[in-house]
Amino acid sequence: MSRVPGPTLADIxxxxxxxxxxxxxxxxxTGRVGEATRRRVRETATRLGYGTPGPPRSRTLGIAVTTFPAAWNYTEIAYFSRVVTAATSAAHARGYALTTLPADRAADDSWHRLAVDGMLIVDSPRGDPxxxxxRARGVPLVFDGLPGDPRPGDHWVDNDHDTTTRQVLDHLAAAGARRTALQSGNGDEHYARAVTTAxxxxxxxxxxxxxVVPFDPDDGQGHALDTLLTCRDRVDAVYAAYDPGGRQLLAAARRHGLRVPDDLRVxxxxxxxxxxxxxxxxxxxxxxxERTAHAAVAVLVDLIEGRSTPLRGxxxxxxxxxxxxxxGTGPGPHSGRSHRP
Structure with missing residues (x-):
């Protein structure tokens, strides 16, 4: 059954x-709200029935990526498309539908009316509207990645980005790299901050x-890397923290006559x-x-259905x-070996 929309924040x-x-x-x-105003708003919300138990659950979960405020099709990025597919499978296995929501819906008030039992939010930035x-509606939330504004009791699924980044850098050093650069995001998302800090x-x-070279998704030929690859003390390895970065590095290496991996490890x-x-x-x-999405859906459904979950993420x-x-140190001697941190 569909949930009958209750009063929105705009109604209150x-x-x-x-x-x-x-x-x-x-x-x-939160915020600077006078006590009298805060009390009046809460009394109004209670009078209008905001947050009170409603009809049966919708048996629907939502998923969205809210890293960037502008509209963008995150399903075209391999990581996000695989998360959406795996989350859909996990939701169906638990008897729920999954609604994939466009990123730009965060710019309007549709989140105040969204009929879902819980939301899986990917890469939530600080100040996520x-x-x-x-949160104001009391909708259960689980995050993929540390939320930008975490609260006690929040639940999230994430990788150990510090350990992973160090493993990559140690691997490059062991392969002979002496001067390694990082191509990373210049935004405020947790992933970029965690990788850059490590x-x-x-x-x-x-x-x-x-x-550190800022990642630019529109720089298909990797021109932002030119200085690092042509200066007197040029780098001999780069870790690209975002999907297209590997192709940008290969393009830049070809343009400057550098051999990968002999001259540049990637x-x-x-x-x-x-x-x-x-x-x-x-x-x-x-x-x-896939493992991330299945774990996040499992925690979200347990929250919705009142089963025991870890105290917090x-x-x-x-x-x-x-x-x-x-x-590698040559044309492929290390190819095919897989290591996990």
């Missing part, structure tokens, strides 16, 4: 004669200056199987999206380093 705002943002702060106990809206700490422990975090057939095949890090899913020719 109109009745209490305040803004929707004030309602969200008042119900969440969708999370604020669903890289900088690894460099500091070895007395090396960190070299590792890329990606779930794209096409990296097995590039020239040379690229060593990749897999974050195991995270549930840690091991990442995997799939070693191929691009990171």
């Amino acid at each position: 705002a109109r009745a209490a004669e305040v803004s929707t943002a004030t309602v969200s702060h008042a119900l969440n106990g 969708m999370v604020r809206a669903l 890289y900088e700490q690894w460099c500091a422990e070895r007395g090396a200056a960190p070299l 590792v890329c975090a990606s779930e794209d199987p096409a990296y097995e057939t590039t020239d040379p095949p690229v060593t990749t890090v897999t974050l195991d999206p 995270p549930v840690v899913v091991p990442a995997g380093l799939l070693v191929r020719a691009s990171s």
